[in-house]
Amino acid sequence: MTPQFQPDRYGTRARIGLVYMASSVVMEPEMYAMAADDVSIHTSRLTLPSVTVDGIDAMMRSPELESAVRLCGQAPLDSMVFGGTSASFLHGTAWDQALIEKMTEWSPVRSTTTSTASLAALAEVGASKIALVTPYVPEVVHRAEKFFGSNGFPVQRSLGLGITSDWELAEVPLEQVYDMCLEVDGDDISAIFISCTNLRSVGAIAAIEQAIGKPVVSAIQASFWHCLNVAGVEGGAAPGYGRLFDAKMEQVRQ
Structure with a gap:
């Protein structure tokens, strides 16, 4: 008899890296809610002093950012996102693009940010x-x-x-x-x-x-969607999470 195994979310289709605030709790469960059974999420964290310009700025200039990206990038990931909207748009588009460039220097994983996504x-x-x-x-x-x-x-x-x-x-x-x-x-x-x-x-x-x-x-929906795109993965999302996924899912069904 062939054994019957339950889904274990091992990431056989895609493994997504997430660099996220240490005090935050929403993004991981929401990404898992949107993820197909064979997509997994792997997180590294850094300290956010407060959700103010000064607090966000302090986090983004801290050496913890590089450490978090490097640690997350040690896993065999298909893509990685810096999971902070205000942190990546704080000083404009050039700031956001510079963050992606830094992530690419610190890790071999294809990377994006929530603002770019x-x-x-x-x-x-x-x-x-x-x-x-x-x-x-x-x-x-x-x-x-x-x-x-x-x-x-x-x-x-x-x-x-x-x-x-x-x-x-x-x-x-x-x-x-x-x-x-x-x-x-x-x-x-x-x-x-x-x-x-x-x-x-x-x-x-x-x-x-x-x-x-x-x-x-x-922001969270876009981050997950863009990570799948960056990884070149189709059909990695569960149904029911907005029009953003509908066109891609329709293409996959066809």
């Missing part, structure tokens, strides 16, 4: 003018507006929660994220972007899209 995802769903939902303080929200606007996605409206504690970010319920998205929706936007990789989002994306009739992209 988010721009690619917005382009994939055909976004132009967008609304922004965040948990950030106003100064960080302003930097997000500038980053996305300068990359072809003008922000018509934004809504932030003014949270500076990483632990508090993770406590925002999906129902509140859903309500925030409906609040910023309008006829003048083509999509909504949910920023922050420690803010719950992916469980609500399909419901929000159904309610507003437009694509919704979240």
